[in-house]
Amino acid sequence: MQRTAQTVLISGASIAGPALALWLHRHGFAPTVVERAPELRTGGYKVDIRGTAIEVCRRMGILDEVRARSTDMRGGSYVDDAGRTIGELPADVFGGRVEEDDEIMRGELARILYDRTREDVEYVFGDSIAALDEDADGVTVTFESGTVRRFDLVVGADGLHSNTRRLAFGPEERYKRHLGAYISIFTAPNHLGLDRWETYHALPGKLTCVYSSSGETDAKNLFIFSSPEELPHDHRDVAAQKRLLADTFAGDGWEIPRLLGHAAEADDFYLDSMSIVEMDSWSRGRVVLLGDAAHCSSPASGQGTGLALIGAYVLAGELARAGGDHTVAFARYERHMRPGVEQNQKMAERFVKEMTVDSKWKIALRMFMVRTLPKTPWKNLIAKKIRDGIQAAAHAVPLVDHTAPARPTVAA
Numbered sequence: 361m362q363r364t365a366q367t368v369l370i371s372g373a374s375i376a377g378p379a380l381a382l383w384l385h386r387h388g389f390a391p392t393v394v395e396r397a398p399e400l401r402t403g404g405y406k407v408d409i410r411g412t413a414i415e416v417c418r419r420m421g422i423l424d425e426v427r428a429r430s431t432d433m434r435g436g437s438y439v440d441d442a443g444r445t446i447g448e449l450p451a452d453v454f455g456g457r458v459e460e461d462d463e464i465m466r467g468e469l470a471r472i473l474y475d476r477t478r479e480d481v482e483y484v485f486g487d488s489i490a491a492l493d494e495d496a497d498g499v500t501v502t503f504e505s506g507t508v509r510r511f512d513l514v515v516g517a518d519g520l521h522s523n524t525r526r527l528a529f530g531p532e533e534r535y536k537r538h539l540g541a542y543i544s545i546f547t548a549p550n551h552l553g554l555d556r557w558e559t560y561h562a563l564p565g566k567l568t569c570v571y572s573s574s575g576e577t578d579a580k581n582l583f584i585f586s587s588p589e590e591l592p593h594d595h596r597d598v599a600a601q602k603r604l605l606a607d608t609f610a611g612d613g614w615e616i617p618r619l620l621g622h623a624a625e626a627d628d629f630y631l632d633s634m635s636i637v638e639m640d641s642w643s644r645g646r647v648v649l650l651g652d653a654a655h656c657s658s659p660a661s662g663q664g665t666g667l668a669l670i671g672a673y674v675l676a677g678e679l680a681r682a683g684g685d686h687t688v689a690f691a692r693y694e695r696h697m698r699p700g701v702e703q704n705q706k707m708a709e710r711f712v713k714e715m716t717v718d719s720k721w722k723i724a725l726r727m728f729m730v731r732t733l734p735k736t737p738w739k740n741l742i743a744k745k746i747r748d749g750i751q752a753a754a755h756a757v758p759l760v761d762h763t764a765p766a767r768p769t770v771a772a
């Protein structure tokens with residue numbers, strides 16, 4: 361006699377959650393995704409799909425769609441306080457990109473994954489896990505809405521501030537390490553008339569960028585600022601976050617006053633600390649963490665989305681390979697992912713410092729490089745060095761074949 365498929369509750373419907381749901385459904389599990397937001401969240405920055413993550417997208421059958429929605433960025437320039445161009449860098453130099461790399465808006469990718477899974481997977485929006493009560497056979501989950509349900513397994517794919525992590529492993533402060541900077545991003549009118557182009561403005565400890573990608577009529581405004589100490593900000597109090605951004609950049613030049621004006625009106629305003637999550641173990645009993653919840657590598661790595669996609673593929677594959685034996689599967693998943701994750705987290709720490717250059721002379725040196733680099737004979741050498749580092753990190757998690765495993769039905 362065969363039992364019904366294992367039920368898996370996934371908390372979080374951004375990238376990691378729906379990607380895992382897609383693979384679990386394919387492997388014969390019955391996933392349910394719960395998302396705190398009342399509907400799919402579509403905000404966010406452009407995210408890179410590189411290296412191993414490209415192959416995962418191909419195996420998911422979404423690569424063509426991802427490519428059709430590519431940001432198609434041509435490059436970027438640095439400007440001074442008066443808006444004069446200091447230097448221009450093409451996308452391959454700027455982003456360490458190779459030809460097959462992809463870049464897509466985070467919200468677009470979330471939409472593709474959701475659309476691919478919504479028919480086969482149960483989605484519950486506007487709810488959240490309030491309590492987890494595990495026993496030998498499963499987990500009793502109490503939701504904030506008051507609903508109580510049983511699941512075989514629970515996966516926390518609920519991001520940097522994971523609720524599942526807090527419930528199963530303890531307070532966030534134990535695992536989150538602030539890297540010394542904050543990032544904010546929001547949509548605003550494209551008043552600079554940018555076309556697949558990003559414009560940067562740097563001050564000591566601060567970086568501002570405006571860009572508009574393919575098919576976008578609006579622009580994205582991005583602010584990064586250093587703050588060695590973590591600020592006592594509430595990651596859900598958007599009004600307070602907008603005030604924090606306005607105060608930090610008050611009195612700065614270029615277009616910054618105008619950009620801050622748009623921040624006040626933005627309805628997809630995002631601000632968070634650049635942090636990494638470091639844990640000794642990503643699972644406890646029947647609960648396992650995935651994506652940023654397990655090992656956030658911060659936006660500075662440019663790899664958070666890729667690692668979330670790869671992790672979803674590996675976790676689902678290992679669950680199928682182990683016939684649903686979560687103890688074996690969780691251990692294999694973690695063993696497989698961890699070295700690559702740590703490599704990317706190290707890279708993020710380096711990149712945060714480069715994004716928030718802290719003195720005037722270092723900025724002057726950077727601008728000198730920006731102005732002269734495209735004209736130097738070592739241009740290609742330097743571009744290759746940047747590219748090689750980024751590509752090594754993007755390929756740091758090797759891929760095994762999890763595309764055709766047995767269905768995890770268990771004898772009763």
Ligand SMILES: Cc1cc2nc3c(=O)[nH]c(=O)nc-3n(C[C@H](O)[C@H](O)[C@H](O)COP(=O)(O)OP(=O)(O)OC[C@H]3O[C@@H](n4cnc5c(N)ncnc54)[C@H](O)[C@@H]3O)c2cc1C
Nearest residue numbers: 372374375376396404405488518519523651652659664665
């Ligand atoms: C709105 C938004 C904007 C972002 N913008 C950027 C950006 O500009 N640059 C960048 O590098 N990264 C950004 N990120 C993070 C980026 O998406 C992740 O680093 C990466 O894609 C890994 O994804 P993830 O699915 O693990 O986590 P996340 O993308 O962070 O997704 C977590 C999901 O869990 C949901 N959630 C949170 N708490 C609960 C709860 N209690 N119950 C149920 N669901 C919950 C969230 O609403 C979200 O949908 C953003 C994330 C979000 C949600």
